[in-house]
Amino acid sequence: MVPVADYIGLSAILFTIGALGVLIRRNPLVIFMSIELMLNAANLAFVAFTRMYTALSMAGGGQPVYSGQIFVFFVMTVAAAEVAVGLALIVTIFRTKHSIDIDNLNSLKG
Amino acid sequence: MTFFYLAPWIVFFPVIGLLINLVFGSRFSETVIGTIASLASGLSFVVSVLLAYSLVGHPEAVRWTIGEWIHIGTLQLDWTFRVDTLSTMMMLVVSGVGTLIHIYAVGYMHEDVRFKSDLKRFQRFFVFLNLFIAAMMILVGGDSYLMLFVGWEGVGLCSFLLIGFWYEMDTLGRPSWANSNAAKKAMIANRIGDFGFLIASFLMFWAFHSLQFDQVFQQAPAIAASNPGLITAITLFLLLGVTGKSAQIPLFVWLPDAMAGPTPVSALIHAATMVTAGVYLVTRSAALYVTVPAAQFIVALVGAVTALFAATIAVGQYDIKKVLAYSTISQLGFMVAGVGMGAFAAGMFHLATHAFFKGLLFLSAGSVILGMERGHHHLAHHEPRKGTKEKHPEEVFDPGDMRNMGGLRKTMPVTFWVYLTGALALAGIFPFAGFWSKDEILASAFRGGFTAIYWLLAIAAFLTAFYMGRQIWMVFFGEPRHAAAAHAEESPQVITVPLIVLAALSLLGGALDLPGVETLTHWLEQTVVFIKPGEFVWSVALISTGLALLAILLSWLLYGRRPLKVGEVDPLKQMLGPVFTGMERKWFVDELYWALFLDRYVDVSHFAADVIDGRFWHDWFHEKVIAGTYNWLSHIALNRYADQLGIDAFFNSLGEWTKEAASGLRRFQNGFVRSYALFVLIGVVAILGYLIFK
Numbered sequence: 001m002v003p004v005a006d007y008i009g010l011s012a013i014l015f016t017i018g019a020l021g022v023l024i025r026r027n028p029l030v031i032f033m034s035i036e037l038m039l040n041a042a043n044l045a046f047v048a049f050t051r052m053y054t055a056l057s058m059a060g061g062g063q064p065v066y067s068g069q070i071f072v073f074f075v076m077t078v079a080a081a082e083v084a085v086g087l088a089l090i091v092t093i094f095r096t097k098h099s100i101d102i103d104n105l106n107s108l109k110g
Numbered sequence: 111m112t113f114f115y116l117a118p119w120i121v122f123f124p125v126i127g128l129l130i131n132l133v134f135g136s137r138f139s140e141t142v143i144g145t146i147a148s149l150a151s152g153l154s155f156v157v158s159v160l161l162a163y164s165l166v167g168h169p170e171a172v173r174w175t176i177g178e179w180i181h182i183g184t185l186q187l188d189w190t191f192r193v194d195t196l197s198t199m200m201m202l203v204v205s206g207v208g209t210l211i212h213i214y215a216v217g218y219m220h221e222d223v224r225f226k227s228d229l230k231r232f233q234r235f236f237v238f239l240n241l242f243i244a245a246m247m248i249l250v251g252g253d254s255y256l257m258l259f260v261g262w263e264g265v266g267l268c269s270f271l272l273i274g275f276w277y278e279m280d281t282l283g284r285p286s287w288a289n290s291n292a293a294k295k296a297m298i299a300n301r302i303g304d305f306g307f308l309i310a311s312f313l314m315f316w317a318f319h320s321l322q323f324d325q326v327f328q329q330a331p332a333i334a335a336s337n338p339g340l341i342t343a344i345t346l347f348l349l350l351g352v353t354g355k356s357a358q359i360p361l362f363v364w365l366p367d368a369m370a371g372p373t374p375v376s377a378l379i380h381a382a383t384m385v386t387a388g389v390y391l392v393t394r395s396a397a398l399y400v401t402v403p404a405a406q407f408i409v410a411l412v413g414a415v416t417a418l419f420a421a422t423i424a425v426g427q428y429d430i431k432k433v434l435a436y437s438t439i440s441q442l443g444f445m446v447a448g449v450g451m452g453a454f455a456a457g458m459f460h461l462a463t464h465a466f467f468k469g470l471l472f473l474s475a476g477s478v479i480l481g482m483e484r485g486h487h488h489l490a491h492h493e494p495r496k497g498t499k500e501k502h503p504e505e506v507f508d509p510g511d512m513r514n515m516g517g518l519r520k521t522m523p524v525t526f527w528v529y530l531t532g533a534l535a536l537a538g539i540f541p542f543a544g545f546w547s548k549d550e551i552l553a554s555a556f557r558g559g560f561t562a563i564y565w566l567l568a569i570a571a572f573l574t575a576f577y578m579g580r581q582i583w584m585v586f587f588g589e590p591r592h593a594a595a596a597h598a599e600e601s602p603q604v605i606t607v608p609l610i611v612l613a614a615l616s617l618l619g620g621a622l623d624l625p626g627v628e629t630l631t632h633w634l635e636q637t638v639v640f641i642k643p644g645e646f647v648w649s650v651a652l653i654s655t656g657l658a659l660l661a662i663l664l665s666w667l668l669y670g671r672r673p674l675k676v677g678e679v680d681p682l683k684q685m686l687g688p689v690f691t692g693m694e695r696k697w698f699v700d701e702l703y704w705a706l707f708l709d710r711y712v713d714v715s716h717f718a719a720d721v722i723d724g725r726f727w728h729d730w731f732h733e734k735v736i737a738g739t740y741n742w743l744s745h746i747a748l749n750r751y752a753d754q755l756g757i758d759a760f761f762n763s764l765g766e767w768t769k770e771a772a773s774g775l776r777r778f779q780n781g782f783v784r785s786y787a788l789f790v791l792i793g794v795v796a797i798l799g800y801l802i803f804k
Contacts, residue, residue, distance in 0.1 A: 019791060022787050023784055023788050023791065026784070102782075102784060103784070105783065106781025106782055106783075107781065108779075109779055109781030109782075
């Protein structure tokens with residue numbers, strides 16, 4: 001069995017890639033993909049920790065734990081909704097500005 | 111079968127009546143307002159009768175609590191009604207006479223508001239009248255001195271409101287503050303009495319740790335044995351309250367002026383019921399008074415001196431209501447003397463009969479005044495009367511002046527007969543009610559060895575018969591001395607029927623406590639255990655009857671045999687000269703009080719206003735000290751340099767600093783969403799780093 005630490009390491013790597021993608025890229029579609037990466041990094045951590053707790057709980061004669069898996073479904077739902085809203089925003093922005101470069105969207109500066 | 115559970119309704123009925131009239135009265139007609147008010151008082155009377163009926167088979171006092179009031183430490187006071195023979199007797203008198211006067215007032219006020227041209231006050235009058243009945247019922251029905259005091263103040267308030275009922279005019283309807291001043295005089299004189307009552311209550315609480323009647327009276331003998339001075343002080347302070355409410359020397363001066371109120375008010379409040387509250391208070395406190403004979407003697411002396419003093423003034427009055435007012439003071443003196451001598455039954459008996467005949471006399475006087483006003487009205491509208499000397503256009507007509515009357519026997523026959531009944535009852539002629547009750551007081555004085563008091567009262571009784579004779583001759587006999595008297599008209603039935611009922615009571619009221627039967631004495635004995643059974647003394651009865659007849663004869667010689675002519679000086683004035691002037695001017699008591707107290711009070715007020723408030727506080731303290739210091743400080747602190755270099759510079763620099771801080775922070779708000787995300791990341795890393803590596 002793959003140790004939990006490996007999953008968590010993969011999750012951290014995915015999260016870092018996602019965070020860097022958000023900070024570096026100027027295309028909003030790529031930024032959305034990066035955000036999905038970060039969310040899935042979190043999902044991976046959820047599932048990994050839940051499996052670890054289930055193993056500990058069963059070893060002690062207890063019940064299996066599913067709360068992490070359930071939470072993953074919530075995160076997926078929220079991510080889908082967020083993408084739906086975000087894509088709609090991007091389409092609208094493109095229609096008004098004829099560009100979707102994220103650095104051109106700076107009219108709210110101080 | 112007992113009806114004690116109805117006890118609170120003696121108060122609730124009038125309160126309901128007044129609330130209905132207060133809220134809806136402006137939409138009702140006069141008849142409806144009058145009916146509701148009379149019904150409220152009448153139902154109260156019915157309840158009183160039921161309570162009295164219940165007491166016949168159950169003579170012990172019944173206490174009926176309707177709510178908690180004050181519970182502090184050992185002081186336990188509730189809203190408790192006390193139904194015993196004494197309070198029930200007062201309830202019967204108050205609501206019985208009160209109901210008759212309500213009915214009479216429907217007729218009287220109907221005309222009064224028209225003569226004074228303000229129809230809206232009809233409603234207000236009956237609201238006040240019902241409020242009075244409610245307050246008086248609390249006074250007589252209360253189970254503690256404090257509840258009695260609530261009623262005591264309540265009736266004082268109603269008295270004030272009703273004396274000043276026509277507050278913007280004088281008794282003749284001219285614009286003036288005379289009526290309003292009379293109301294204030296009553297209020298202030300009563301405040302002095304109330305001060306005595308309150309001090310007595312405080313002393314009582316201090317001595318007995320209670321204000322509830324039974325608890326106070328139980329401890330009275332023990333405290334009187336250990337500390338007689340304390341009980342004397344309590345009783346004398348109570349006496350001060352009595353002199354205020356019951357118009358005794360030295361506080362009687364408000365009652366004559368109280369005649370400024372409408373006549374039903376004079377009858378109900380200032381003759382029949384409220385002013386007898388003092389007599390009730392002494393009777394109620396009998397257990398305290400009997401322990402200190404010295405205080406009892408002072409009470410009796412105050413009563414007797416007042417009786418004589420007021421009777422002399424009544425002789426010299428020309429106003430029909432003023433005569434009756436001084437007569438009331440005098441008769442209250444009889445009652446106070448009676449209860450002071452320990453003849454509690456005699457005093458209460460006189461209270462009841464006096465309520466009948468003095469109520470009757472005042473109401474009849476009201477009928478006479480209305481008759482005169484009708485006659486005057488008739489003249490003003492129908493006959494210009496050219497060439498007659500007696501009527502000048504600017505002359506103000508006084509319908510209550512007996513010098514304008516005369517010969518009313520023929521024009522107002524019903525009023526004449528009932529007035530005569532009342533006058534004979536007041537004069538103490540056998541077999542009218544006043545004969546029995548006054549005689550019982552005189553006999554008590556005689557048998558009790560109070561010789562001085564007996565003679566004071568006997569002379570007062572003589573004068574009583576004299577001034578009532580004088581009034582009858584002047585008002586009803588001879589020839590009319592004013593055209594209005596010649597055209598006077600009899601009053602309608604709503605006025606005359608209550609008069610006839612009261613006349614019957616004045617005639618038969620003596621049956622309450624006939625010698626040998628003594629119904630009232632035995633009735634009151636159950637509550638006031640100190641009552642000595644009365645005894646008929648033939649010599650006393652003969653002397654007082656002889657004196658009364660002699661006085662009437664004398665009044666006939668002076669006023670009846672040769673009636674007063676128009677503009678003629680009173681024959682007694684020709685005989686007595688300055689003495690009569692003294693009587694006419696109330697022995698200058700008002701002037702004396704002005705010189706001794708009121709002018710001094712005005713001086714002190716002027717001093718307080720001009721010197722202390724004006725010169726010291728306003729001119730010196732406010733202007734010089736506060737305003738001057740402030741001006742001086744602001745001159746220093748707010749000159750150009752301090753203002754611009756100190757205060758302005760400070761606040762401007764605050765503003766500049768804020769602006770600079772803002773423009774510094776503005777750089778972070780650059781609009782690039784990725785830089786915001788970077789800051790978020792840095793922040794999260796910083797916080798996590800702190801949490802992990804701390």
